[in-house]
Amino acid sequence: PKLDHFIICLDQERVVGVVGLEPCGKAGLLRSLAVAPDFRGKGIARGLSVKIEEYAALEGIEEVYVLTILEDFCASRGFEMVERAKVPAEIQATREFKLACCAAAVCMRKSLVD
DSSP: OOOTTEEEEEETTEEEEEEEEEEETTEEEEEEEEEOGGGTTSSHHHHHHHHHHHHHHHTTOOEEEEEESOHHHHHHTTOEEOOGGGSOHHHHTSHHHHOGGGTTSEEEEEEOOO
């Protein structure tokens, strides 16, 4: 599989967490934040979130979007809800944005510039 723009957290040689970024011009879609069940509650998701945002900023991304059912977690990371219709066309055109499984997810946005 193509893993460009993904950050993987390892414990020894075992993958215990992952997060991805789909760049779309000056915006990006955060993807696939997941932590292995027996490693949850250890701050791995928060750490991966910080790292992918830092990476996105280095790539010239000015704002990131996420489709999530974890609204409280994302809000604690500075994301705000946004109407899907107000999301940049490049983000709306992504495969993930069109997936049926993401239709019920909340759309949130975070600026990476001051």
